[in-house]
Amino acid sequence: MLHSYDAIILGAGAAGLHCAAMAGQMGARVLLLDHAAKVAEKIRISGGGRCNFTNRDTTPAQFLSDNPHFCRSALARYTPQDFIALLQRHGIGFHEKHRGQLFCDQGSERIIEMLLAECEAGSVERWQPCAVRAVRHGAAGYEVDTDRGSVSAPRLVVATGGLSIPKIGATDFGHRLARQFGHRIVEPRPALVPLTFPAQDWAPFAALAGLSLEVLIDAGSGKKRTRFLEDLLFTHRGLSGPAVLQVSSYWRPGEPITIDLAPGRDLATELKAAKARSKRQLGNELAAQLPQRLADTWVQRQGLDASLPMPQARDRDLEALGASLGGWQLQPDGSEGWRKAEVTAGGVDTRELNQQTMESRLQPGLHFIGEVTDVTGWLGGYNFQWAWASAAACATAL
Numbered sequence: 001m002l003h004s005y006d007a008i009i010l011g012a013g014a015a016g017l018h019c020a021a022m023a024g025q026m027g028a029r030v031l032l033l034d035h036a037a038k039v040a041e042k043i044r045i046s047g048g049g050r051c052n053f054t055n056r057d058t059t060p061a062q063f064l065s066d067n068p069h070f071c072r073s074a075l076a077r078y079t080p081q082d083f084i085a086l087l088q089r090h091g092i093g094f095h096e097k098h099r100g101q102l103f104c105d106q107g108s109e110r111i112i113e114m115l116l117a118e119c120e121a122g123s124v125e126r127w128q129p130c131a132v133r134a135v136r137h138g139a140a141g142y143e144v145d146t147d148r149g150s151v152s153a154p155r156l157v158v159a160t161g162g163l164s165i166p167k168i169g170a171t172d173f174g175h176r177l178a179r180q181f182g183h184r185i186v187e188p189r190p191a192l193v194p195l196t197f198p199a200q201d202w203a204p205f206a207a208l209a210g211l212s213l214e215v216l217i218d219a220g221s222g223k224k225r226t227r228f229l230e231d232l233l234f235t236h237r238g239l240s241g242p243a244v245l246q247v248s249s250y251w252r253p254g255e256p257i258t259i260d261l262a263p264g265r266d267l268a269t270e271l272k273a274a275k276a277r278s279k280r281q282l283g284n285e286l287a288a289q290l291p292q293r294l295a296d297t298w299v300q301r302q303g304l305d306a307s308l309p310m311p312q313a314r315d316r317d318l319e320a321l322g323a324s325l326g327g328w329q330l331q332p333d334g335s336e337g338w339r340k341a342e343v344t345a346g347g348v349d350t351r352e353l354n355q356q357t358m359e360s361r362l363q364p365g366l367h368f369i370g371e372v373t374d375v376t377g378w379l380g381g382y383n384f385q386w387a388w389a390s391a392a393a394c395a396t397a398l
């Protein structure tokens, strides 16, 4: 005789915990399973340990998906304000850091404690660590064989997340389970991830490692072309920082990215104007406009003499210098991959899910929530907001 529940939720991460708590509090008997020993490890390490748990300015425009309108309904029905209200009920302090990004004052652990308390209030049973061996659909609904025995429920929720950071428990389990029930998977790829460049192309820029500045960055092509005004960080192997993490979600192998290192400025015109009044050397003049190391590297890269007095500089060299700083085009050869990616782009194809309930259109009673779906947010709290909103949409159906 299988022990049975109203719903079994696989994955006790952000989406799984929130869904379990809400469904439990609405009266469903919920079993939550996770193969990891520690609960919600990604919440713990998120936002540098302070969990950027939502973004006040969330709209569907900050999400990527092959089915871009899918996320609208869930995001509209469970808003950042709903999650903020939950924190406030638990007396958890938070602050806004940058462009609507909300962080927890006392650290991510408080969010985990809150979600666990909410699960307890919903009498959620949690088995952890618990390995899932097999899932079937039979007479008793969904039958799940685990290393603690077999259980069943008429509804099964897959909240096992994406592929990033395998060392803390990420697996492709959710994608495999989706395929088992006939679902298509939009090809998963690392997103919000630093980009890398061929060693020989990168050598001239290696001296810039550690330098950070605000840039305008562009990637993608056609309708998928996107630009961000964000901070860029030079590393020994390539580029990182919010600017590159954001475009990495849109970048496809073989495509270039373009960076304006002096956004909002026309450096060519500024340099030509400086030529008329400045007695500085070219290198020093540029260093007055940009970080010194960047100025040095660019003068060298353009094959110019840094010690040339400005009045002797040729207009066409100043124009070329300004243009190359304003439209630096590079060809990444890859990314730092799953080891460093904050999220997975792609996943369970949402054209086969119901946007109101996250339920499969192919297999009644089977739901997919959170990062396992093909819905990927920008950097800045949007991925957690998707986890909360998709969980809430699903919970109403359990």
Ligand code: FDA
Pocket: 010, 011, 012, 013, 014, 015, 016, 033, 034, 035, 036, 039, 040, 041, 042, 043, 045, 046, 047, 048, 051, 052, 053, 054, 130, 131, 132, 159, 160, 161, 162, 164, 165, 168, 169, 170, 171, 172, 173, 174, 341, 342, 343, 369, 370, 371, 372, 380, 381, 382, 383, 384, 385, 387
């Ligand atoms: P999540 O990954 O949270 O949970 C999935 C759960 O399923 C895990 O507990 C895992 O152990 C379990 N699981 C996997 N395979 C299983 C199996 N075979 N059997 C049983 N259980 C299984 N987002 C954001 O909005 N703000 C932020 O500040 C950050 N910061 C951040 C930092 C870093 C370093 C990373 C890697 C990611 C972020 N993110 C983020 C992204 C955010 O963490 C992520 O989008 C959500 O945690 C996704 O929630 P889910 O519940 O879908 O998956």
